Amino acid sequence: MTTQVEEESGNSAEDIEFLRRTLADSLAEAGGGNQPLLRLTDEELAVIDPVPEDDGFVPSPHLHGLSDSEKETAIATALRSLVSRELIEVTNIEELDDLMRQQEATDAAGQDVGHRTPVDMNVAQEAAIALNLRRTAERALAAELNTSAGMSHAFVYIHSSDLFMIERVTTGGLHLFTLTNSIESAADIIQDLVDPFGVADKDGRSRQLDPHALDSAHVGSPLQQVIDGALVVGRLMVLSDSPGALVITYATERELWTVTVEEPHAPTGIVAQAVGAKSLGRKIADLLRIPE
Structure with missing residues (x-):
């Protein structure tokens, strides 16, 4: 049929x-x-x-x-x-x-x-x-989460500074829709996904990475150890007419690191850093802001 x-x-x-x-x-x-x-x-x-x-x-x-x-x-x-x-x-x-x-x-x-x-x-x-907000958003944040249980996703449809719809997609194909009028509340949902064990502890020293050598064998220790031991790997990317930043998160049993790419194909501006909970929340919230 x-x-x-x-x-x-x-x-x-x-x-x-x-x-x-x-x-x-x-x-x-x-x-x-x-x-x-x-x-x-x-x-x-x-x-x-x-x-x-x-x-x-x-x-x-x-x-x-x-x-x-x-x-x-x-x-x-x-x-x-x-x-x-x-x-x-x-x-x-x-x-x-x-x-x-x-x-x-x-x-x-x-x-x-x-x-x-x-x-x-x-x-x-x-x-x-849900369908209207899904179809008419001109800007969205896509989150891809990889764990031992499989891959899940989340999308934040950004309609204004006080209206966001979050769609979570589980590994089994269940779509959960949530509304919020707060950028911080939307960021909290994504933060709980990339850091489900709450291991983001404190900010570390930022490290500039070579865009031509981003595999785990060339990024150096301790980031190499973090990548190899990550329990949750998140990929946060802004979807819009104008390309936004890309943030990759690596959560281990004891800490969380971010690798931030400010612009696609940029020769510089790739930064790795261990982050605390407040810095992680601010980083996600920045991805959700509508450029002025």
Whole structure:
């Protein structure tokens, strides 16, 4: 079975700005801080926000490991889940039920219905907010976390100095959306991911690195030992029209180091340093600031 989602965008610049201001004001009235918004699986997102695999920058780790037929089954199941959770309302549900019954009748013979049925749906408010903020951010911070358990991700969609949406993507393909009106609160979420054991202790002496010799064999001790013994390796990169800084973090059992690249392909400006918790938080917050 294949389905095609039909969705009206209708988001003018005025509508988007009104949504941003309304959300920022609501967060301020609620006392600020981090406000959980929504949880969705890979396959549920594929239903309400279908993006070709090669076009999107947010990974879908669970769907990525499935075959095409398994993806079809997962997405069909996710559609039912979204309806039962009242996150979407499908107006042509009878037509879809007929298509699903036809597919079930032909599955045993290894056949496919072979035609697309548009899904006419209305999206619940919290899902609509997440999709709007996901699509309309002109600037974002992407965080990639590598541990022994696998790779996870986080994205901070930067809409203004007082509106951020954070999307965490677990190794199993669960997407957790959070809203905040505070740059410090957004930075705290990312800091907890790159330093989950709280080992960032104190600032050390900064070291200039040679951009042509950045492998662990040439960076020198103690950074080489930190890289080899890292339990969590983070990669923080600003996504925008104008390239931003890249920060790589290495967290061991006892300390955390950062390697900061101020500009892409720069011949200088690559700095390594052991950092404390306050310096790490400031470094992440700087990545989240909108340039004046």
